[in-house]
Amino acid sequence: MKINGLKFGVIGGGIGGIAAALALQQRGAQVTVFEQAAELTEVGAGLQISENGMVVLRALNVVGDTPEAGLRSYGTVLRDYRAGRSVSEIPAPAAGSTYYFHRADLLGLLHKAALREGVEFRLGAQVAQVHKHPSDAEIVLEDGTRFSADCVIAADGGRSQIRADLNGPEAPEFTHQVAWRATIPWARRDLKPCAVLTMGPGRHVVTYPLRDHTLMNIVAIEERSDWQEEGWNRRGDPEDLRARFSDFGGLVGEILEQVQEPNIWALFLRPVAQTWQNERIALLGDAAHPTLPFMAQGACLALEDACVLARAFDDQSGIQQALEMYESRRRSRAKKVVATAGANARNFHLRGPMRLAAQAALMAIGPRLSRKYEWIYSYDATA
Numbered sequence: 001m002k003i004n005g006l007k008f009g010v011i012g013g014g015i016g017g018i019a020a021a022l023a024l025q026q027r028g029a030q031v032t033v034f035e036q037a038a039e040l041t042e043v044g045a046g047l048q049i050s051e052n053g054m055v056v057l058r059a060l061n062v063v064g065d066t067p068e069a070g071l072r073s074y075g076t077v078l079r080d081y082r083a084g085r086s087v088s089e090i091p092a093p094a095a096g097s098t099y100y101f102h103r104a105d106l107l108g109l110l111h112k113a114a115l116r117e118g119v120e121f122r123l124g125a126q127v128a129q130v131h132k133h134p135s136d137a138e139i140v141l142e143d144g145t146r147f148s149a150d151c152v153i154a155a156d157g158g159r160s161q162i163r164a165d166l167n168g169p170e171a172p173e174f175t176h177q178v179a180w181r182a183t184i185p186w187a188r189r190d191l192k193p194c195a196v197l198t199m200g201p202g203r204h205v206v207t208y209p210l211r212d213h214t215l216m217n218i219v220a221i222e223e224r225s226d227w228q229e230e231g232w233n234r235r236g237d238p239e240d241l242r243a244r245f246s247d248f249g250g251l252v253g254e255i256l257e258q259v260q261e262p263n264i265w266a267l268f269l270r271p272v273a274q275t276w277q278n279e280r281i282a283l284l285g286d287a288a289h290p291t292l293p294f295m296a297q298g299a300c301l302a303l304e305d306a307c308v309l310a311r312a313f314d315d316q317s318g319i320q321q322a323l324e325m326y327e328s329r330r331r332s333r334a335k336k337v338v339a340t341a342g343a344n345a346r347n348f349h350l351r352g353p354m355r356l357a358a359q360a361a362l363m364a365i366g367p368r369l370s371r372k373y374e375w376i377y378s379y380d381a382t383a
């Protein structure tokens with residue numbers, strides 16, 4: 001169908017929402033993004049964007065072949081926790097290198113590209129409801145302002161209100177895992193940019209450099225049941241973090257020593273949504289398929305969604321058909337990636353003899369491990 005001139009409202013100015021707005025606008029739609037935050041700022045942390053996400057960023061002209069804002073990864077190093085002993089090294093995927101971005105930088109690049117294409121942004125605009133009518137979909141803001149669109153894309157994150165409207169109330173399941181994240185100033189250029197995944201009983205830590213090696217990004221996960229706050233912006237106590245990971249030695253121990261202002265939140269599990277779309281309204285990104293962070297794929301999946309959604313309008317005769325096509329092309333892949341991420345939590349946190357056996361296996365197959373996930377990285381949403 002002709003997307004030219006169709007009016008879209010996108011709810012959420014995160015990576016998924018802006019990428020979708022950009023992809024739709026580039027095909028001739030007229031897009032307005034509604035973001036509840038007064039500014040498009042992301043709290044400091046890193047994102048790994050693997051080739052399946054990079055291919056979308058390049059197609060949308062957000063980055064060139066060698067993005068300056070990102071650091072090209074040489075692969076992943078698996079380490080044991082006590083002395084940081086190397087267990088295995090996983091080379092960069094054959095599909096292409098992963099890049100490490102500061103979230104704020106990637107969001108800034110997407111925002112700039114969207115503004116260049118003419119996407120309109122309404123910041124400080126919290127969406128309260130969306131109504132579907134026979135001839136349009138209507139966004140109603142908290143302050144009562146109304147906006148009529150031909151189609152609404154809800155990229156309003158893992159706790160999406162629109163998902164609840166389409167699917168009814170759902171109770172998220174606490175994973176009994178808590179995540180800490182932080183960045184620290186960093187000045188060492190002697191280490192190749194790699195993600196280092198340090199595994200201990202019931203815990204693991206992932207570190208990788210950002211911004212031309214001037215920052216080190218840290219995500220630390222622990223199995224724990226006494227913290228159940230979900231938001232990403234809650235400050236944690238750095239001494240508490242150190243105490244909980246005090247037996248982590250080697251370089252990761254030194255890195256944890258320097259953390260000053262960690263954030264902490266509990267990890268909850270929501271299944272891939274049953275209903276993704278409803279004639280004129282569709283879910284995208286975490287709103288449709290929230291994932292645990294153990295494959296570093298949430299933002300990459302949101303980028304894939306954006307590309308597939310916009311392309312679905314080329315192939316279909318109406319809005320409803322395009323949204324159905326989008327869902328049918330995305331559902332099974334999203335489900336499979338989310339399930340793979342969920343399984344990794346168990347693998348990273350093994351205890352006792354199971355841990356040693358798993359490490360021996362990793363030592364043997366490590367270099368071949370990236371092939372196991374090649375189906376994730378080689379997916380090309382633009383093809």
Ligand SMILES: Cc1cc2nc3c(=O)[nH]c(=O)nc-3n(C[C@H](O)[C@H](O)[C@H](O)COP(=O)(O)OP(=O)(O)OC[C@H]3O[C@@H](n4cnc5c(N)ncnc54)[C@H](O)[C@@H]3O)c2cc1C
Pocket residue numbers: 011012013014015016017034035036037046047048049125126127128155156157158161179181219284285286287291293296297298299300301302
């Ligand atoms: C610790 C951690 C590490 C991660 N690392 C990686 C990684 O390395 N690689 C990767 O690919 N992914 C990673 N992810 C996942 C990734 O961050 C998310 O999957 C991704 O940000 C989802 O993007 P989104 O646009 O769907 O949602 P979000 O980024 O959550 O954006 C939703 C937006 O909607 C806005 N919003 C919500 N409700 C409303 C409303 N009613 N009205 C208006 N606006 C609203 C919010 O303010 C927000 O800006 C990680 C996640 C975590 C927690």
